[in-house]
Amino acid sequence: MGLLTTIILIPFLAVIVIGLLPEKQTAWIKRTALLATAINLGLSIYLCLDYLGKIGWSGANPNTGAGLSLSYEERFTWLGKLGIQYYLGVDGISVLMILLTSIVIFCGVFASWQHEHRVKEFFCFLLLLVTGVYGVFAAHDFFLFFLFYEVAVLPMYVLIGLWGTGPKEYSAMKLTLMLMGGSALIVVGILVLYFQAGKHSFDFSVIAQAKIPVSTQMWLFPVMFFGFGTLGGLWPFHTWSPDGHASAPTAVSMLHAGVLMKLGGYGCLKMIYVMPEGAKMWGTFFMILTTVNIFYGALVAIQKTDLKYITAYSSVSHCGLVLFGLATLNQTAFQGAVVQMFAHGLMTALFFALIGMIYGRTHTRYITQMGGLLKVMPYLGVSYMIGGMAGLGLPGLAGFIAEIQVFVGSFALNSVFHRILTILVATSVVTTAVYMLRALTRMLYGPIQDEHHEHLTDANFMERVPLAILIFMLAFAGIFPGWMIRLIEYSLAPVMANLQ
Amino acid sequence: MIGPTLSQYLVFSALLFCFGLYGMLTRRNLIAMLMSVELILNAAALNFVAFHHFLYEGDVGGAVFPVFIIAVAAAESAIALAIIIALFRHKNQLDVQDADSLKN
Amino acid sequence: MMANVFFYILAAFILYSALFVVSAHNLFRSAIGLIAVLLGVAGMYLLMDAQFLSAVQIMVYVGGIVVLIVFVVLLVADVTEKTFQKADRWRKLSAGFVLAVFFGITVWALDSHSFTSASQNAQAASVKDYGRALLSTEKEGFILPFEVISLVLVAALIGAITIAGQTQAPVNGQKELP
């Protein structure tokens, strides 16, 4: 059994083990989940290092062929008559995303350590979700990809609907319906690709090299981009995200904003790989939409007072940057977009973990009702501050690497219109600063608003661990970006070759 | 031999199929609906045999399938009739318009 | 030529009987109509050189299933169907319309597809062939479906006995869904 299958199976096995444990043994259930995610974290780090070792650190022109340079391939015929394979394989981008998933879920398990309501089912669904996410990032067969994609999306409904807060049924329904709408577009697109390619295969590389007719690409690309974009928070199909995130329980918000939204960007990148002509044709159109995303997400966030809504809209803005980077079809911007996926994953996971912890103490999420929390909970406060700084693109944290790369990349589009878009997008560094600082200072600074808040406690050990890990990764990726760039750059070569 | 062609059989079986469906849609008695189902099944079986006869005479599969269909029909009507008896015992009538516990 | 005449006669007979099945007020008449349809289809089988099937059709269908149906009709219902109201006209019209369109599309589909014969001068399947095919374990054999069907039949038998043998109907408990 290969490494990737192991990574996919471990959470699934944990689901089974948890399913067999008696309901009362919540401690053991949590420990099982933690063990599984810890093993996966270890495996992902190993995967990352090993992959880096394979491709080497140097070499200006890595692989220039049109086929993805896959590693850890596992390939079995599954439904042979339809050409469906169980085909796993990762390139540098997938490796990065798998690492992100591992980090976020590991921290997510920590963050839901205090969870007491129907623990067994909660962790079952959570780990099932993660199984799907790993599968998506590892799959190299379109059918398998979609299968795992659905496995990842569906448990969300249950997780939000059962363990959420606020108008949870509404949010869960909205989220699921909109994502299902996206999936519907995707499944249509996959079938069209399958038949148009005519190679009797769902293999990404085979389809990409089959040269889908331009007329098909022309209409299929936007369909697919919208399909994945819905998950990636593309305007105007982002509205599931604020409500969904606001209602979801902590770990689910972390995982959803941190990882699931990245599936959208990841899928879009694959679409660009498969349909380069369509991408070229529609690139500018999606640049406009994502500019709206970025600009508008930030502006709306300025108005909000609910922490989760602020973070959700900032996610809309940040994920817009991912899609913007992808829509520019430029190597540097691609790098930036992928780094942004990684950075934003860590960042929002950190935010949602913190919001969960703060809400657990103050029982309010409205920044207008908070104030001076830095005094009573310095650890959480400082962590929030670091998260905010990462959000506004402070150098030294991962967000900056992403932003500057996207900007530099999109600036290379040498026409007045694209320049204006780039400048508009760049102004988001200011608007982002405005709402981040507004939230930060309102919540952490100033006198304490509510006397009940005087006696709140700071984070305990189980809460400190995930925060520390996330912050460490943010800083690590921000100070030493070389390894990420190497991974991404190596894997982008075939995409760029297709785009030529 | 100038006999009926494949198309003739197919069109005929389609017609029979439509009759069966019509019965399914309009009859209000469960037993009558069951009989309509038998019509549909027969139409399908006829298709099998027709294809077997005209296109794949060497391949015995097309001829074997009607046997299975008959077997399934037997099983199906056994079950259906059992249900009908149970329903009749329960409600004392067989009007499908009243069997609407799936409503809304 | 003769075959063609036979075909049309049979077809007319079957359709007339089928009309009887789907529209007769008396259930017993419907059952008789069904017997006629089944016999007619058996005739069609004969026209297509499927003697074995024709025999099975008559023995199992007419001799088994229809007799079962007739029994039930006599057991449970007032055969004259007096208690039932007529289905409303709207329903009949709409069903007729939809089915007409359906039929049209089917004919169009048949028309637009040209069938090509795979083998022209092969022998019709004999009873021996049926036996071989049904019990063969080779690639072309049907032993697995055959066994499955037998299982299904047993299950249906047991199920029928259980359902019909119950004194209290389970439908009672789940009458209202939320």
Place this chain on the structure above:
Amino acid sequence: MTSTGFWFIDHLWLVPLLPFLGFLVVGLFVQKSGERPASSLAILAIGASMVLSWGAGWEYFTANLGRTLVPLKFEWLRFSPTLIGNMGVLVDNISVLLILVVTTISFLIHVYSQGYMHGDPGYPRFFACLNLFTFSMLGLVLSFSILQIFIFWELVGVSSFLLIGFYWNKPSAVAACKKAFIVTRFADLGFLLGLLVIGYYGKGFDFIYLTSPETIKNLEQTRLPLLGVSVLPLSAILVYAGAAGKSAMFPLHIWLPDAMEGPTPVSALIHAATMVVAGVYLVARLFPLYAATEAGLMTVMVIGAFTSLFAAVIATTQFDIKRVLAFSTLSQLGYMMLSLGVATMDNPLGFTASMFHLTTHACFKALLFLGAGSVIHAVHSNDMRDMGGLRRPLPITHATFLIACLAIAGVPPLSGFFSKDEILAAAWNGEHYVVFAVAMLVAGLTAFYMFRLYFMTFWSYPKDMHRFEHAHESPLSMTFPLMVLAVPSVFLGLVPFSHYVSIGQLEHHGVSIGHLEHHGINWWIAGPASAMGLAGIALAFLLYFHPNGVPGKIAFAFGPLHKLVYNKFYVDELYLFFTKSVIFRFISAPFAWFDRHLVDGSMDWIAQTTLLAGNKVRSSVTGRLQTYLFWSISGAVILGAIVWQIGGTVGWTLAFTGLGLVAMMFIWQFVLQLLNRSEPLKRIKQD
């Protein structure tokens, strides 16, 4: 790494790294263990890096003068195979000069803070932040590429944010730190765009590469597709926007006076001596680039001159001791910028003068702030109207403060005299006579408001006896830095500065070092300048030495004008109006409304329509088998009909129908909104 053969210069990378380690250790591990370990560790870190930088300075100015050395360089971020963001350590005369200034003043201020911050609950945090700031500032100064300088630029901004908001439960401090960050961030947007322009057209970020004549020529000849503007002035002005933000040039100056909400040592270190000169430093770093474009230099000069006058005028009316100093800082920064603006590649006197003034200003302005801090420490008030007669209880503070005031007023032979004179001479030599006149006027105003401050604080008579009686001299840890700083404030002017510092990489531009060496004192300029200063002092003496009603009467006589100046020309209010009303209310709020009601509303509308349709359809869901069957057959028929009728253009049709539907939905939702008929989905009862 390319070894230069000089130990200190080779190990210059330790200079920023040590404070960073200090920050990590103090910030993470000694938060709870009291004051002593925190301050000792922080001072140790900065002390070590000060020693290293003095060593490096010695090696540089004695053995490597005028050379540009790169002891460390590595690839940090690869944008594309051809565009690479490098990091490293760049050693030339201005960077060495700046690290000397930064480490020394930072060290003194660390020592000073030990006393000043004593007893504050955030004591360890303060030292951690100070170390973080020092790290960022040193990284900025030693930057090898413009990308690196941008990175540290932002870090400096953040540490400034943290330090201004140090008293974070004070609402005014919170507002001030937010303002400082956002205003500088806004300016950094310009810097970022400049960076993009330079990165795209210049194809590199390294300073050495950017300031080479080939690159400059290349940039000059590249024209933008839009309007046919040359890239060079554009990038120069964009980068200058960033510099102006950090150096608080008009109209981005508004954050600096508010930044005085931070603790006084912070004001001294960040908002007087070091961080605010980062803008000047950046322009100096890229000077060859600016010198090649008339527009860039003009911008620098005009804005510098205007800011210096503008701030000096405001400073004459303020009563908060730290705000007067803040406006004075603004004014002096304008001076430095102006001086850079009048320099050219052939006549780089202004450049040298600017760096010279930067150095001397760092000393005496830090001294002034620390002195003011000492005063505030003694009387617990910022308002000069609460002070007076403090020369007796605070003798050391008084003496050093006087020295600093004389220095900034440009009284010979103190350090300020020489640097100011050089700036004036540069303006005169550059034939910028208007600028020269402005600078002259500012010199007089500077002397006036500084001595106004001095007399009101230390002479006059005690206005608040209670405060006066409790005033006492500060502890040694606070007065020691004052005394140390007083020494360079007096003598720094005697250093033959132009010998050491001039435009880097002169060899590129064919100017030999010897050519620049001479600059004596031109008494035709220095004389009137000193006279202006003395006149200012005399005026202040007349008005403020003894309390009298004259200043009040003058203020009354000028009425609205005075009010205008006193309220800082209402620039803050203008900004406030713009942000609060225009952006918040007229841009952001409509966007939020749009999102909630139109975009989300449309999505809800779909759901709601589905629900309503569902309710309609529900009546047809009879639970009867036949109905279901009927519909399923009808569905199949319809699908079949579609396949039958439509050929290959299904995709296009679907795509455009979809797009059209989305547009229709928005419009429909908007109409519903207008009619107030839309129902959010949440209101529909769930069943």
